[in-house]
Amino acid sequence: MENQPMLKVTNLTKKFGNLVAVNNASMEVYPGEIVGLIGPNGAGKTTLFNAITGLYKPENGKVVFKGVNITGFLPHKICKLGMSRTFQVTRAFLHMTVEDTVRVGAYNRRNEKNVLAKVDEIIELCELGDIRTRVCGDLGLAQLRKVELARALATEPEMLLLDEAGAGLNATELSAFMTLLQSLNKDYHITFCVVEHVMQMVMGICQRIVVLDSGELIASGTPSEISHNQRVIEAYLGKRAVNYVN
Amino acid sequence: MIETATQSVITGTMMGIIYALIALGLSIIFGVMNVVNFAHGDFVMLAMYLSFTVGTLFAWDAVITPVITVPLLFVFGLITYYLLIDRTLRQMYVVQLAVTVGLQILMRSAALIIWQAQPRALQYSFIQGNIEIGPYSILTSRLVGAVVSLIFIGGIAYFLNKTWSGKAMRAASDDLDVASLMGVNYHRTYALTFAIGAALTAVAGGLLMSFQQTDPQGGVRFGLLSWCVLALAGLGSLPGLIVSGIIVGIAETFAISFIDPRARLLAVYAIFILVLWLRPRGLFGRK
Incomplete structure (x- = not known):
């Protein structure tokens, strides 16, 4: 240790x-x-x-x-x-798409030029490809948990x-x-x-x-x-x- | 009769789009920050006076004055945010109300001192005149106003959906704490939101000064108008805001054409009350 x-x-x-x-x-x-x-x-x-x-x-x-x-x-x-985190009761950006949500996190360390690479990487990693363009407000709990994890990971x-x-x-x-x-x-x-x-x-x-x-x-x-x-x-x-x- | 009605629809539509631009500033400040800016109409009034001063000083046409008044109002918005609004965010709602109403009185008094009580107007603008189509006429100034307003509303839509700052604003609007935990600096995001809301009134102010005069009480009318448009539209839909602006604009011109020019505010109030009574979340509002 x-x-x-x-x-x-x-x-x-x-x-x-x-x-x-x-x-x-x-x-x-x-x-x-x-x-x-x-x-x-x-x-x-x-x-x-x-x-x-x-x-x-x-x-x-x-x-x-x-x-x-x-x-x-x-x-x-x-x-x-x-340091980043997720929440016990999911707190998604309900009016934003999954991609935009992850992007907000990714801007923590990146700018417009290289943000997309990170977003793609995280979406791939968390297996969110299918729901990438869906609005968070329409998602179920298990999906929202994944989105939350992705958002937190995107902040690197x-x-x-x-x-x-x-x-x-x-x-x-x-x-x-x-x-x-x-x-x-x-x-x-x-x-x-x-x-x-x-x-x-x-x-x-x-x-x-x-x-x-x-x-x-x-x-x-x-x-x-x-x-x-x-x-x-x-x-x-x-x-x-x-x-x-x- | 039908001609008058059609003419009212044409004129009202164009005025309504300008109203939507005015309400847009109020809408993003309310939507993102949950701050009710009671002084919003007075920002329009101030913008019109600044437009007057700039136009007089440089012998500019009113529609060009936003080149200078937009940065001025943007900075004024930043100052207002950091000196006043920022300190009210964690306070009770009534504190916010008192502060923005106080700001309203302050701005009116300042306008009285600086520009005196008489109405001010600029020289005839180069976009004055009519376009005649059959029995109808379109005032060039209103047409230019409507087109410029649409361009700016579209620009804000692009900004909110495609840029980093815009996404940060939408995230903060959905959940401030979480946005903050994901690296969004909320002081900066809020300051930018408020400043953009203020700067938009400068665009509207320049357009309005091409065919209207301003006086220190002018804020009352624009405050009410933008509240009415926002209540009708609800939060979160920019196309909805445009449609609502047009509805209010047409209602206003109908009242002027068919009842009495002095009844214009009556129509606006009537819509406002009906919406709050029958559909408080607005026609296009989310949730």
């Missing part, structure tokens, strides 16, 4: 009024890793993503990306630095945050998706942090897992360590379940 983390979150706290959505959370992601961020519903995973990518300003704490303190940066600056990120990108996919789609992520990780050298409920995916592709519960970080380790961790089992199934599991 490389010594310098690509992403380092330190003591991050985000409140909404009296609700502490993320409480003093710290985590690191190293270059080349695929890290899973898991936790029960409402644990603060999406909030943490929003705070990292600049949508929310945290009350406290620090986010450092590639050695730059990006806390409080506007989202487009963070994107320029090389070094790090990609995926928010439940595997949710709602059937077994075939899921295994194709996992293969795609692994090839992106290897061939495009993209570091991933994925929020995921689909355990098959988390256990299948994540080298390391971080567990969040009620806004606090409760565990971090390899998939097998995490699946035997007492606090994690407690958080997911309740205290009494620990006895049964053991």
Whole structure:
């Protein structure tokens, strides 16, 4: 493992009024890793993503990306630095075509002259050729998830945050998706942090897992360590379940 | 009777296309930024005065004055955005309303101070005159106005669909946060949107000054007109905006021809109220 983390979150706290959505959370992601961020519903995973990518300003704490303190940066600056993401509830540009959507992402690093090459490459990679000229508002969920991934990839990120990108996919789609992520990780050298409920995916592709519960970080380790961790089992199934599991 | 009606349709169509150009500025600002610019009509008024000043100063024809007034209004739009609008974006809606209404009053007062209360007009334009077709006559100034307006509306359509900035504006219009996360600088995109909206009023102002006069209260009329056209068209369709402009233009000329010249605003108000009542999203609006 490389010594310098690509992403380092330190003591991050985000409140909404009296609700502490993320409480003093710290985590690191190293270059080349695929890290899973898991936790029960409402644990603060999406909030943490929003705070990292600049949508929310945290009350406290620090986010450092590639050695730059990006806390409080506007989202487009963070994107320029090389971080992109997808959304739990798909957020497509509903009045734009798939091609234009990918193009908006691709302009992050390219200009009118060489943008099209990237758009073509990404559309090919994500197998969007058939629906290239369709308007996003007319697409189904599985297609929109692909478009979102394509849009994020088009920005040419070094790090990609995926928010439940595997949710709602059937077994075939899921295994194709996992293969795609692994090839992106290897061939495009993209570091991933994925929020995921689909355990098959988390256990299948994540080298390391971080567990969040009620806004606090409760565990971090390899998939097998995490699946035997007492606090994690407690958080997911309740205290009494620990006895049964053991 | 039929001749008068046909003549009204001809004149109204051409005026209506100019109205569509005026409403286009309001439409892209509202559509992209979700900002309701109550001072839009006064941007037209200011553009007309600037056109008057430029035309007088250089002894230019009104239709050429946009060469100077478009950059002026563009910069004025940028300044307005960064000094006022940008600060209202994350505020309550009522703050935006207060700021743009305040801007409206400010612009009217400034026009009163600079150009005094009397109406101002330029010398007869070289596009004055008629084209006679049978019993009907087409005013050359209106025809030129309509053609130039169509060219600019087409240009904006091209800009929105084919260029990087245009795509960024459409993306920001659909989902600002996501556009921002995909590398779109929303301050710059918004500033550009507002400045283009302002600059379009300068084109319209030059065209209008070739056959109309302006006064400090002129903004009321153009504000209402552009609101009416936008309400009728709905957001997101440029052809719809042109058609709506034409409907409003024809309604206005009919009111002038068949009721009374003073009834022109009555027709506009009537359409406005009917649309809001019967079809709030407009005839061609998305969603």
